[in-house]
Structures are given as C-alpha cells and as structure tokens.
Amino acid sequence: MASEWGNRSPVAVEVPFEAVLGGVLIRGRIDAVYEINGRFEVIDWKTGATTLGESAAVQLAVYRLAWAKLKGIDPALVSAAFHYVPISKTDRPADLLSEAQLIALITGAS
Numbered sequence: 001m002a003s004e005w006g007n008r009s010p011v012a013v014e015v016p017f018e019a020v021l022g023g024v025l026i027r028g029r030i031d032a033v034y035e036i037n038g039r040f041e042v043i044d045w046k047t048g049a050t051t052l053g054e055s056a057a058v059q060l061a062v063y064r065l066a067w068a069k070l071k072g073i074d075p076a077l078v079s080a081a082f083h084y085v086p087i088s089k090t091d092r093p094a095d096l097l098s099e100a101q102l103i104a105l106i107t108g109a110s
Contacts, residue, residue: 003088005043011035017066021099022107030063042067042080043090054093056082058105061097075099 015030032043042063060080068075081092097105 003083003085004090005032005034005083008034010043011040015067015070017070019062019066019069021062021065022103022109024106026062026066028062028066030067033067038077040067040071040073040078042078044080044082045085046082047085057093057096058102060093061102064096065099065102 010032012033013031015033017028017030019026030042031045034041034043042060044060044063060082064078064080065075068078075098079092080096081090083090103109
C-alpha cells in the first residue's frame with residue numbers, strides 16, 4: 001500500500017461495534033486503528049469513492065466515539081480519517097461531532 005499507512009501496523013482491524021446514541025442502536029465496523037504517539041487514529045478505507053461530502057464526517061465521528069468507548073478513553077485522544085485508496089489521499093475532517101452533538105443530530109434536538 002503506497003500511502004502513509006503502508007509501513008505502519010494497525011493495533012486493530014475490522015473492529016465491530018454497537019453503540020446506543022440518543023436511544024438508537026448503531027452498529028458498525030471500524031476498518032483500522034493505528035496508535036500514534038499515545039493517541040489513536042481510526043481509518044475508514046474508501047476503495048471506490050475519491051471524495052465524500054461533509055455529511056460523511058458524521059460516520060467518522062461515530063467511529064471515533066465507538067473506539068473511545070471500546071477502549072474506555074477520552075474521545076479527545078482519538079482522531080478519525082478517510083483514506084481514499086484509489087488516489088492515496090487521507091482526509092482528516094477538522095471538527096468531528098462530539099457525543100452530545102451526535103445525540104442531538106440523531107434525536108433532532110437542538
């Protein structure tokens with residue numbers, strides 16, 4: 001894999017999770033997690049798409065929160081990114097939603 005991830009070993013791959021947010025059960029699978037300087041980065045491999053809209057960042061926010069909950073750590077220690085395999089580009093949205101923001105989005109609360 002000719003990318004920044006090619007020479008790194010993930011600490012976890014294909015991690016299934018279930019999380020309840022705002023009373024809604026969300027299931028998913030985290031593609032890969034890397035530990036970098038005491039922090040974690042969740043990577044979602046995109047093999048077909050070369051770009052996604054802003055709404056896709058909600059997916060990363062859920063993955064980030066799920067990993068933090070699975071490990072019992074502060075979500076601030078977890079970042080998340082899409083890696084577009086066809087163009088070998090990693091996209092790291094700057095402001096991922098917090099747990100409270102995700103719940104508000106799911107429940108329609110403001």
